[in-house]
Amino acid sequence: MNFLEERILKDGIVKPGNVLKVDSFLNHQMDIGLMEEIGREFHRRFSDKQVTKVLTIEASGIGIACFVAREFGVPMVFAKKSKSINIEGDVYVAEVESFTHKNRNQVVVSKKFLSPEDHVLIIDDFLANGCALQGLISIVESAGATVEGLGIVIEKGFQMGGRVIRNLGYHLESLAIVDAMDPETESITFREQPVG
């Protein structure tokens, strides 16, 4: 079991409806030491890649992506969920459906910050049905840039998102893959992964 799986077992809370609450350390309150460890782990897993930018989506991906970008020594860009008057018209756009909020958002990245020369590592906290990641992939492809890989903190292995993205041929690394959760027994089953 890796450091993240241990932390999920210690502080994660399983709720009915396949909800895993990790808001005490990951996506509401953030344990900064854990963020740094996550940054180092993604750097290790993608150490063979020439990464020029880390891309994530607001909001809860930002903190994690910051520490990944720090390890690679590159800028971090976060996609914004609604068109702000402070973003210029020249943007890449993708439509993203939110599992959590049950709505659709336009996600935008300014064309200034992604170019065909960029090699992009996409980072996010959760992967379930994969809509957010597909939107980010679409934005990178629109820019003519290269998706070097995708790093996810927690993948819900019983939903389709991870399978779809791996089937498309992308290098996807999830630090923890939850294959099953039981709110009654509070048990979590992680998929076995090779230890690096």
Added chain:
Amino acid sequence: MNFLEERILKDGIVKPGNVLKVDSFLNHQMDIGLMEEIGREFHRRFSDKQVTKVLTIEASGIGIACFVAREFGVPMVFAKKSKSINIEGDVYVAEVESFTHKNRNQVVVSKKFLSPEDHVLIIDDFLANGCALQGLISIVESAGATVEGLGIVIEKGFQMGGRVIRNLGYHLESLAIVDAMDPETESITFREQPVG
């Protein structure tokens, strides 16, 4: 002139309507080295405070707040802008008006993450009319916790937010205070501040 003012002059863009675009290094693409320097500077300016939590609001405050929290060795909590089904009912709520998006949001923080024992440093990227900061102050006070100070990256000194918060007696530090901007000449006038 400090490191941030220099960077604003170098890469900030003045737009009509008192808009200062800093999206190439602060709130869309993030220069991680700059974020770390901002974290160290806030730690220096609030070094006499006993900070137990750093509080910000999604989305663009998160990256900055992470690096401030790292310097203090404490957790970071970010207020969420809409009630998510993943946040439990037990939350502190404030109403916040957005100058950028011209709408009102409910901002929530789970009661689990702020207690009367907490000494909170509030961090955000921009201060204009101060609605976001007032909402965060209100949330900290609701929790019975102590506001140790407020750290802002860029304050628009020609708007009321900073004056109101200082008048209320809070310790507010802004790394750059813009007193005037002229989109025609692309000039920016910073308020003189004591060098630490």
